[in-house]
Amino acid sequence: MRSEIEALSYIILEVSDIALWRVFATDILGLQATARDDGGIDLRMDQYAWRIRLIEGPRDDMASVGWEVRDAAALAALSARLDALGIAVAAGTADDRADRCVADLIHFADPEGNRHEAFYGPLQRTERPFISPTGAAFKTGRQGLGHIVLSCRDKASMMAFFLDILGFRLTDHIHTEIVPGRPLELSFMRCNGRHHSLALAPVPIPKKIVHLMVEVTSIDEVGRALHRCLDADVHLSFTLGRHSNDDMLSFYPRTPSGFDLEYGWGGLEVDEESWHVVTHATNSAWGHIFQRPPRRSLPEAAA
Ligand SMILES: [Fe+2]
Numbered sequence: 209m210r211s212e213i214e215a216l217s218y219i220i221l222e223v224s225d226i227a228l229w230r231v232f233a234t235d236i237l238g239l240q241a242t243a244r245d246d247g248g249i250d251l252r253m254d255q256y257a258w259r260i261r262l263i264e265g266p267r268d269d270m271a272s273v274g275w276e277v278r279d280a281a282a283l284a285a286l287s288a289r290l291d292a293l294g295i296a297v298a299a300g301t302a303d304d305r306a307d308r309c310v311a312d313l314i315h316f317a318d319p320e321g322n323r324h325e326a327f328y329g330p331l332q333r334t335e336r337p338f339i340s341p342t343g344a345a346f347k348t349g350r351q352g353l354g355h356i357v358l359s360c361r362d363k364a365s366m367m368a369f370f371l372d373i374l375g376f377r378l379t380d381h382i383h384t385e386i387v388p389g390r391p392l393e394l395s396f397m398r399c400n401g402r403h404h405s406l407a408l409a410p411v412p413i414p415k416k417i418v419h420l421m422v423e424v425t426s427i428d429e430v431g432r433a434l435h436r437c438l439d440a441d442v443h444l445s446f447t448l449g450r451h452s453n454d455d456m457l458s459f460y461p462r463t464p465s466g467f468d469l470e471y472g473w474g475g476l477e478v479d480e481e482s483w484h485v486v487t488h489a490t491n492s493a494w495g496h497i498f499q500r501p502p503r504r505s506l507p508e509a510a511a
Pocket of ligand 1: 419421
């Protein structure tokens, strides 16, 4: 089965400290912020009207994730397939379409209650070119905004939902121990050439999102962002390193919401003809040293 879903296109995060997030997103990550009437912030990283939306709320977690399909026919096909399989699907309203800046959308939940939206026709703002406050350029296009890693309690049912129902392709697995003595089996799935747009981590944490990854087009921009974090005393959950499976050279600053953001460069692009599922015994070829967070939850110097 070939999935209708072609890219991870947007994500909505519910955050408790919008002001600190604005500083983190713009001055540290290099995203372009636009204030919203509801007090939230839309963040741009390319010609799309928005890619990451921050809404104010207490959860400090992912609120919704948006998957892009090609056109109206693809959206109808996905909706009909979910419906036939007994998955509750709701059509977006006119207000939803205007709010998300898309031609049409549907929404549904995965087995663990995460809200997913599928849509087509995202608004492009070529008349207002994306300008990064730090000079960063992001790798997006057909590969979407990056990737997300979700925590899960029942990984088998989540894998079945994304692979068998939504039609993601399995890329690989990592069997590792990030915390010594606690074996962890991560699984990585794709919906385009990006090695993975979604990964599942069976970790018993309260948050649904483990991390969000954005990829810049220059290794130097990873270095500059790393040093901006060091200057601002932003906690790094993982130090600079190179991942074993997708080759991403990256580091992981902790966001003001307590989950991580992976800031990377050099991610592997899968060749559909030749790829075969593999397994890795380590998270990283080098680096990515896990660092427990400090007791205080927010980087004071960035506030
Ligand atoms: Fe990642």
